Amino acid sequence: MCLAIPMRITQIDGLVATAEIDGIARRVRIDLLDKASVGDYVLIHAGLAIAIVDEQEAAETLALLRGVFYETQ
Amino acid sequence: MTELIEEVFIAGYAQSDFSRDDSAVLRLDGADIAFTTDSFVVDPIFFPGGDIGRLAIAGTVNDLLTAAARPIAIAVSFIIEEGLEIETLRSIAASMRDTADEAGVRVVTGDTKVVPRGSADKVFITTSGVGVILRPGVSGASAKPGDRIMLTGSIGDHGTAVMLAREKLLDTQAIASDAAPLTEIVLGLMESGCQVHAMRDPTRGGIASSLNEIAAQSRAAIEIDEARIRVKPAVNAACEALGIEPFFVANEGKMLILVAAEDAEKALSIARSSRYGGDADIIGEVRPAPPGRVTVRTAIGTSRVLGSPSGELLPRIC
Amino acid sequence: MRLSDEFRDPALVRELAERIGRFSGMSATIMEVCGTHTMSVARFGLKSLLPPGVSLISGPGCPVCVTDQRDIDAYLAIGALPGVTLACFGDMIRVPGSATSLERLRAEGADVRVVYSPIDAVDTARGDPGRQVVFFGVGFETTIPAIALAVKVAAEGKVSNFLVYCAHKTIPAALRALLATDELRVSGLLLPGHVTTIIGSGAYSFLADQLGVTCAVAGFEPVDILLAVEAILARIEQGTAAIDNAYPRAVRAEPNPRAAELIDEVFVTSDALWRGLGSIPGSGVALAAKYAVHDASLRFADTLAAVPPPKQTTCKCGDVLRGITRPSQCPHFGTTCTPTDPIGPCMVSSEGACAAAYKYEGV
Numbered sequence: 001m002c003l004a005i006p007m008r009i010t011q012i013d014g015l016v017a018t019a020e021i022d023g024i025a026r027r028v029r030i031d032l033l034d035k036a037s038v039g040d041y042v043l044i045h046a047g048l049a050i051a052i053v054d055e056q057e058a059a060e061t062l063a064l065l066r067g068v069f070y071e072t073q
Numbered sequence: 074m075t076e077l078i079e080e081v082f083i084a085g086y087a088q089s090d091f092s093r094d095d096s097a098v099l100r101l102d103g104a105d106i107a108f109t110t111d112s113f114v115v116d117p118i119f120f121p122g123g124d125i126g127r128l129a130i131a132g133t134v135n136d137l138l139t140a141a142a143r144p145i146a147i148a149v150s151f152i153i154e155e156g157l158e159i160e161t162l163r164s165i166a167a168s169m170r171d172t173a174d175e176a177g178v179r180v181v182t183g184d185t186k187v188v189p190r191g192s193a194d195k196v197f198i199t200t201s202g203v204g205v206i207l208r209p210g211v212s213g214a215s216a217k218p219g220d221r222i223m224l225t226g227s228i229g230d231h232g233t234a235v236m237l238a239r240e241k242l243l244d245t246q247a248i249a250s251d252a253a254p255l256t257e258i259v260l261g262l263m264e265s266g267c268q269v270h271a272m273r274d275p276t277r278g279g280i281a282s283s284l285n286e287i288a289a290q291s292r293a294a295i296e297i298d299e300a301r302i303r304v305k306p307a308v309n310a311a312c313e314a315l316g317i318e319p320f321f322v323a324n325e326g327k328m329l330i331l332v333a334a335e336d337a338e339k340a341l342s343i344a345r346s347s348r349y350g351g352d353a354d355i356i357g358e359v360r361p362a363p364p365g366r367v368t369v370r371t372a373i374g375t376s377r378v379l380g381s382p383s384g385e386l387l388p389r390i391c
Numbered sequence: 392m393r394l395s396d397e398f399r400d401p402a403l404v405r406e407l408a409e410r411i412g413r414f415s416g417m418s419a420t421i422m423e424v425c426g427t428h429t430m431s432v433a434r435f436g437l438k439s440l441l442p443p444g445v446s447l448i449s450g451p452g453c454p455v456c457v458t459d460q461r462d463i464d465a466y467l468a469i470g471a472l473p474g475v476t477l478a479c480f481g482d483m484i485r486v487p488g489s490a491t492s493l494e495r496l497r498a499e500g501a502d503v504r505v506v507y508s509p510i511d512a513v514d515t516a517r518g519d520p521g522r523q524v525v526f527f528g529v530g531f532e533t534t535i536p537a538i539a540l541a542v543k544v545a546a547e548g549k550v551s552n553f554l555v556y557c558a559h560k561t562i563p564a565a566l567r568a569l570l571a572t573d574e575l576r577v578s579g580l581l582l583p584g585h586v587t588t589i590i591g592s593g594a595y596s597f598l599a600d601q602l603g604v605t606c607a608v609a610g611f612e613p614v615d616i617l618l619a620v621e622a623i624l625a626r627i628e629q630g631t632a633a634i635d636n637a638y639p640r641a642v643r644a645e646p647n648p649r650a651a652e653l654i655d656e657v658f659v660t661s662d663a664l665w666r667g668l669g670s671i672p673g674s675g676v677a678l679a680a681k682y683a684v685h686d687a688s689l690r691f692a693d694t695l696a697a698v699p700p701p702k703q704t705t706c707k708c709g710d711v712l713r714g715i716t717r718p719s720q721c722p723h724f725g726t727t728c729t730p731t732d733p734i735g736p737c738m739v740s741s742e743g744a745c746a747a748a749y750k751y752e753g754v
Contacts, residue, residue: 001454001531002427002585002611003316003390006394023247023307024314029510031540032589032649041394043585043641044314046390046480046530046537047508051588051647057640058394065403065614076731242507313395315507316481318434373404373613375436380750383730384494387481388507390534 004045006053009038019044074384093290094212095274096140096204105206107142109133113198118165120238122230122249125198126165128325130172130180131254133202135274135328138259141211142204144176149183152197155190165196176254178202207263215270216291218361221337223330225258225344226251226352227303228280232322232386233311242388243314247307253326257347267340268333275329278382281320283329284367285381292364297357297379299372315388320369320379322386331359398612399435407617408440414624418444420576421623422714424562425583426453426743427611433747435613445624449744451565451668451712452583454530455482456736456743459664460701462558463488466527467496468698469556469691476502476519478512479527485739489702509541509555516545516553525687528557533585535559535676536650539657542678542685556687557677560663562586563594564674570602574715579623580606584615584638591646592636599632610638657682666736667709708735711744718748725749 007019007026017030019042030036030049042049083091092098096109111132118125130147137144149169153162173180230251237243255274262269271291275283280302288295304312304319312319326349332340337355344350367379397403423429429449432438438447451457467488470477477493484493484505497503502522506512509526516524528538538555545553562583569575582595587608598604605626609619619637626633636642656679663675678686688695707723710716718724718737728734730746737743 001452002425002533002583004533004585005310005314007314021314022310024243024245024310026243026314029537029540031653032536032647034649043588045533045585047510048537048540050533050536050585050650051641053394054640055394058397061618061640062397062403065406240505240507371434371436373399373401373435375439377433377436378750380730384485387484387505389482390480390507390530 002045004043004050006041007044009036009040009042012036012038017049019049094140095136096142098140098206098209105209107137107140107204107206108201109136110199110201111136113200114194115235116194117235117238118161118195120250121234123252123325124165124168125196126168127172127252129198129200130169130176130178131252131325132276133200134176134178134254134256137202137204138255138328139272139274140204140206141208141259141263141269141272142206143260144178144202144204144256146179146181146203147173148201149180150199151183151185152193153185153187154193154195155187157195162196172254176256208269211269211272213271213273213287213290216287216293216331216359217270217333218293218359219334220270220331220359221334221355222295222297222357222359223332223337223340223344223353224280224302224356225255225328225330225350226326227305227308228275228324228327229304229308229312229319229322231325232279233308236386237311243311245307245311248305248311251324251326253349255326255328255349258328258344258350261343261347262330262340265339265343267336267343269330269340270333271331273329275324275327277323279319279321279323280329281318281367281379282381284379285365287331288367289365291359294360294362294364295357295367296360296370297367298370301354301356303352303354316390317386317388318382321382334358395612398610398614400614404440404613404617407614407621411440411617411621411624412442414445414628415442416444417442417624417627419578419624419627420446420448421579421581421620422448422450422577423581424450424452424566425581425586426456428581428583428609428616429453429744429747431611431613431616433750437613437616440617441620445620448577448714448717449711450714451569451665452531452562453712453737453743454534454560455486455739456708456712457560457665457667458486458529458558458736459666460489461664461698462556464490464698464701465695466556467491467493468694469525469687470496470501470503472691472694474522476504476515476522476524477527478504478506478515478524480529481505483527483529485733486736487733487739489699509538510544513541513545513548513550513553517548517550520552523552523554523690525554525556528555528559531560531562531583531586532589533583535658536589536653539653542657542682543653545685546682551684554685554687554690555678558663559676560665561674561676563590564671565665565668566595566598568668568671568674569713570598570604575713577604577714578627580604581616581619581623582606582608582634584608584610584642587638587642589647589650591644592634592642593644594646595634599634603632605632607635607637608642610641667712704734706735708737711737718745721745
C-alpha cells in the first residue's frame, strides 16, 4: 500500500512543486508538507509529497551501521 | 495469451512442425529458410526513439536473426484507419526504408487496406520476413548447461518509453525506445564461429519471459546476476516510481544470446564493438536443474525466483 | 546521497544479516502488515537472511486484497453505465469481481483509465464535462490524503462530474480487530512506514501497551526491513513490547497535522467491509456531507441497490490475509489459482501474498 519514492524538489509554485530523480520528473502537490524548499528530498505517492526525507537522520542511520563515528555540527 | 495461442490456434491449425520459436525453419529444395511473421499495434505510433515503422522492420529482422538466419526480405501489410494523415504514413514509410537499409534487408512486397474510422487505431502493420539459415539448430530448446548468457545492452527502455509517451505519468527527456535491428551483432557472431545455441529478442514480457521460455524449452535452469544487468538510471527511476519490474519490460533493440562457455569472451567482444552492443555483458548461465526455473542473484547477494509477467504491465500505486 | 541505493548496500545488508544471526535460537513469527513489504521481502530474497526460527507472514495491508467483493461488483456496475469513465489505480484492473473485471469491462468497450494520481482524474473530469468520472477510492492512510485533496480540488473547481467510490480502509482499527482474535499468534509486527508518515507511530501504542505485541515501523529498502526485524527480535529477547521507529528519516511519533486536517475536512470515519475479515467498526472513511455531490455511492444509489450479492467461492484469501493460512497451504494455489487465472485478489495484486509467493518463491 506504500509505494513511494524519494525525489528532489527542483521548483515550487505555491502548493505545486516539480520533483525530480535521475532524469524523471513529475508535478506534485505539497499540501501535506509543513515547509518545503528547493533541494529537499520528499517521498512521492500518488502525485502527493507525503513526507520530507530527513537527510541528516538518513546519514546518521547509515553512519551507525557503517560503524563510523558521526559528528554533528 | 499463451492459453489462447495453445488452445485455440495451435490446437486449431498447427501441425507437428509448428514452431514455438519466433521463426519457423523450412527446408525448401535443399536450402534452410527462416520464416517469420509479426504484427505491430503500438500506441502511440510515434514515440521517443522510434515509431511503428522502425519497430516493424527491426522487430521482423530480429526475429529472423534469433533463428541464426541472414534476413533477406520483408513483406509489409498495412491496415489504415480512414482519415489518417498522409504525412504520417510518409513518415512511417521513410522510417521503414531507413531501418531496412541499416539492416541490409529489402521490403519486397506489401498490401494496404483502409478501414472505416474507429475500426482500427490509426495504423496496424503486419510483416512477414524470410532469411537464409546460417547455422541450423539455434533455438530456444538448444540451450546447454554451462552456456553463458549474454545480454547485448540495457533493459526496459522501449516499454517504459512507450508507456510514458502514451500515459504521460511522468516527464522525462531521458528515456527512449531502443528499437534497432541487430544484424551486425548476430552476423558477426555467426562469422566468428562462436557456438551460439539459442537467441531471443526479449520483447513483450521482457527478459523474464524470454528466459523462462528458454528454460522451459531447453528443460534447464537459468541463473542471472542482477548486478550485471544494466538499467539506465531514468528507466530505473520510472519503473520504481510506477512499481514496475524492469525484467518484465519490453525491449526492441536487445538480444539474449546463449553461447558455449569457451566462446563467451569472444562473443562479448564482438557485441561490444558493434553499434548497438556497447553495453553488452554476460549476465548469467545455464544450469542443469531444476528444469524450467529462472533464478536471480539479487543486487544484495540473495537469491530469488524470476517468474514471467502475467498480462499487461500496469503502474501500481499501492 | 542517493537515499535508496544506500539502503540497498550489500555490505550493510550482510552486516545486518550477521547481527540478526545472533537470534538464531529464537522462535518468532513476525507479521508484515503492508503489501509493499511483502513485495520488497520477496524481491530482495530477504527471508533467506533470517534465522531459521524466525518466520514472516503476510497481513492485511494489500488494498486490492482487502477490497470486498461487494465493493468491486459495485464499482463494476457503475462502470457499465453509459457516460461513465472509470479512473483507478493500475492495481485494480485485473481484480476479479463476481462476474467480470475492469480489464474485461474495458475490453468490452467501457471507458476505464489507469491513473497515477487521483488529481489527474479530476483533470480528466474537468476536460470532459459530459462524462461522469468515477474514481475507485482504495488504499490506506498513505493514499487517503491524495483522494481527499482530489475531492477538495474538484469541489473548489466545481468539477461536479468527478466522483469517488470510497472503499478506503485504515490500519490501526484493523490491527486491533486482527489481534483480538485468538486465531492469530504473532510475536511482533512490521508496521507500514509510509502509512505511518501520515498517522505517526504513536497511533500504534495500544498494540504494545494494551495487547503486548512489539512492533517496529519499517521503511521499504532491504536495510530498513532488516533494521526493523532486528529491533523486533531484540524486544522479544528482552521480553518487552514497544513501538520502535526503524524509519526515522521519514517517520515521527506525531501524525502529519496537515494530512489530519485535510482528511477531517473531506471524510468522516465509518465502518468498512474487509474481505476475509468482515465489517470492522471505524476502519474506513466515507465522504463528509459537505462533499456529497462527489460521492458515487449517492449519485449511483439505484444502480448499486440492484447489484446482486457476491458469489460464494472457496477462495481462501480471507484466511491468507488474517495470516492463518500461507499461500502454499491454499488448495487453489498454483493449480486453479495462478496470476494469469486468479480466483481471488491475493493472486491478482502484485502485492498479494499469493502473487508474491508465486512469482518470487516459485510454485
